[in-house]
Amino acid sequence: MLQESGIDQNEPPKGGLPQFGDHLHDEQQLSDERGLHIDKVGVSGLRFPIEVCDRTSLTQSTVATIAMYVDLDQSFKGTHMSRFIEVLNSHGSIISVDNISELLLEMKERLNSSNAYLEIEFPYFISKKAPVTQQAGLIDYKVHFDVSLINEGIDFAMTLKVPVTTLCPCSKAISEYGAHNQRGEVSVSIRSNETVWIEDLIKVVESCASSELYSLLKRPDEKAVTERAYENPVFVEDLVRNVVTKLKTDSNITWYKVEAENYESIHNHNAYACIESG
Amino acid sequence: MLQESGIDQNEPPKGGLPQFGDHLHDEQQLSDERGLHIDKVGVSGLRFPIEVCDRTSLTQSTVATIAMYVDLDQSFKGTHMSRFIEVLNSHGSIISVDNISELLLEMKERLNSSNAYLEIEFPYFISKKAPVTQQAGLIDYKVHFDVSLINEGIDFAMTLKVPVTTLCPCSKAISEYGAHNQRGEVSVSIRSNETVWIEDLIKVVESCASSELYSLLKRPDEKAVTERAYENPVFVEDLVRNVVTKLKTDSNITWYKVEAENYESIHNHNAYACIESG
Amino acid sequence: MLQESGIDQNEPPKGGLPQFGDHLHDEQQLSDERGLHIDKVGVSGLRFPIEVCDRTSLTQSTVATIAMYVDLDQSFKGTHMSRFIEVLNSHGSIISVDNISELLLEMKERLNSSNAYLEIEFPYFISKKAPVTQQAGLIDYKVHFDVSLINEGIDFAMTLKVPVTTLCPCSKAISEYGAHNQRGEVSVSIRSNETVWIEDLIKVVESCASSELYSLLKRPDEKAVTERAYENPVFVEDLVRNVVTKLKTDSNITWYKVEAENYESIHNHNAYACIESG
């Protein structure tokens, strides 16, 4: 190929210095002189089909967006991006707490790093029965795992984004009839000693709102959720305090961050509140 | 430079055929053999500061996202992308119905095309007084101009996205107290003989919802909008029908498309409706 | 419950007229006086797990975003939103050309409409082997089905969004070395007499770019795609013309719209081109 191309191997182009030989040049293995360790380097925005285990060991198929990073010692110019993709494709698609650790260990080995990081976000579906008619419908929640292997220790933080109904206490208190309400989203991040199941944490959050959401509501159900929301007005402040109050009763949970954002029905902006432990 | 680079001019690299001479090669001017006219070609996703004229000839500064296209005759390989940027940068930042036509004419000339197209989207701010306290606050709306110069004729379509409050008639009718409500967005696109002012079209849409939105609401205002929404329940179906009913009374409007989307407070999905004229 | 609530049944609140009786009031069934047929009304932004059939009848699990609409006769005030959800949840998750028609028929019947519409968008994964090492890696494409049942006829339009590499012919022609290149996205929408398989249309598009993309590339593969892109420079204009040229050779394809957008590596805006048949 070189002869065909017309490029004179011995005379490098002004632009740079390609090197050809028996092995293709490994530019990343060159040494680096800047004396700077890199905290995280790798691939991001990668979509991949996965299966998630639930509490009953049943799996659910979904599609994740994934980021995979390692740290890079100051002496090396670059990491080997393709190895992340190899590790992911050979890992298989089943994601559970155990095999996430294996995936991180493999990244650490293949990439000769001290630390490895995985960020994985996916929609998770739960079949919920409408409150009165008991008709079932699927509804989705966003789940995000932030997992780090730093030296030998695994750090696992799970975030759930749970959509809810919030009805305003002030609006209810001052109005003759009605009360403004809207969809809101609660984002709960936790660290825990033992596994906390997605379904359980969702239930905790939903119990703290004016009402939980359902995809399928017949008229008796719509009546029930409308009245229930009116009976349970919550500010964003109440929403985060309610959730935190429940999380604090669970000694299994070692850290939390709870955020709530309401897409206010009377404004073109949102209301927001946040409590973080410690 | 060529001598320094080490590339032998007379021996083209396998990869292609760079041409150097007095003038830099104009690749786009090459002829094309595929016999295919291109409907639109140009630049998109370009952010640019503009000033928009309002009804009183006052201008408002905002930031637009812009796309600029022309058609391309089948005989030419490519258009000249940089000329779009030159036209835009030299046009000045004031946008009004008249000078949009000038900008399109200039695109047509500079790019030797039959047709020219401009898509420009920007936030537009209106100062609104709260309904009871009359306190003023700015609120934003999305405006989108779709303008075409096809042969000699200008076609101008304006789209406004107006956020509103919608309260559900069914929920109200069947519940003992309360009614689910939410923020919704009405997207109105029109063509008209004479200019329709943004503020006027916004007022039409807002009068069709359960309530309009305000950024600043003190408690007496919140009471007023809560009660007003309860007194004026509308389905998405009502919302689009109300808007269309008003547009039809205006003979100046020659075409419309009205869409409404509610971010349902009781579901994790939206309700949607659409009516288009003709 | 009414007695407990304190609302005097016989004296309706100023705000409205709730009706209670044996059956919950069906507000949507009320007649409408505005004389306006609604083109589309239903649910949007609904996420749902599906399985998609491929050419070999194997299925792939993925997550779709779905919109479901019907038209609404002018005499009715509203449609029955919950029925869309019932139809979807009972349909099962396998999506293929045949059962999409069934789903639309069911919507039409359950909702007593003339027309029914389904928009369904999902990521679709293909395992590709790197060009030299033949190592396999999954890569994702966006697929969008737009299906309408209008009176009795089914109209099916499929859109694929295919990411590719594009290298600029002008940059290559005028520069001593190198050529700017970038990721681009080709969006192809088609209507056809017989089914066109996703994989086949993806191959057509990828063959028209400077290079196709791969998730997993070892160094010999990276060398191959780099050189291949340099050997096959294409403007956005070339990209859409190449794709259209191939589509036109297939008499099975009755309509097409081809768009290409490059995330230009030398600008903070994109280059865009579009050809539509007829």
Add this chain to the structure above:
Amino acid sequence: MLQESGIDQNEPPKGGLPQFGDHLHDEQQLSDERGLHIDKVGVSGLRFPIEVCDRTSLTQSTVATIAMYVDLDQSFKGTHMSRFIEVLNSHGSIISVDNISELLLEMKERLNSSNAYLEIEFPYFISKKAPVTQQAGLIDYKVHFDVSLINEGIDFAMTLKVPVTTLCPCSKAISEYGAHNQRGEVSVSIRSNETVWIEDLIKVVESCASSELYSLLKRPDEKAVTERAYENPVFVEDLVRNVVTKLKTDSNITWYKVEAENYESIHNHNAYACIESG
């Protein structure tokens, strides 16, 4: 109005306890029993027109997305959301380091809090001259201010997102001709003793990439940037190291976090790297 509505004032509806009297009930002022301080509560997603001062004291009009929070003492049920909007609307639209502090002080006073927080993100335009032809064109950058008033101290962190061209050293080294390149984005966050001007930090970042971006490039300019990129290949690792190396020479900068993300032209995912000080 109460008489008209038909609601018996003395008999509260089952759903709740509205209170009517001379003054509208201040629900937020109620005391709270859960013993939970709230870290941040306020408004988010608010769009507002602003003017930003540059180094020469000239102002530039743009549109910001704003969040405004305070902390909330455990004894209070809620904050007063409307006061944020009042403070913002009365502040005027000129944003500079000094008056941001004033805005925070005002929030703290109006909302009786210990702490106040402001997040403000906006596009910022710079006129750049193309490298050879010197023709000028506007190009946009994203700027984000994170400002906190905690007790008495102001903490100001500025983040710039700077789009650049990156060309891959490995691809260049192993290929006979060409090298894959793409648009990337560098996100630099800093804290400093004295003000660091946006333009200066942008220049630092741009000097670390394979090439900076321009909106307007004629052919001689395109040749120059193509060759410059080829002469200056950088991995994402190089990009963050180059930026950090320069930041470390400036003792004015007390903290930094530098991230780079490349929209790889040969993959459908991105490459990412990050270094944070300390």
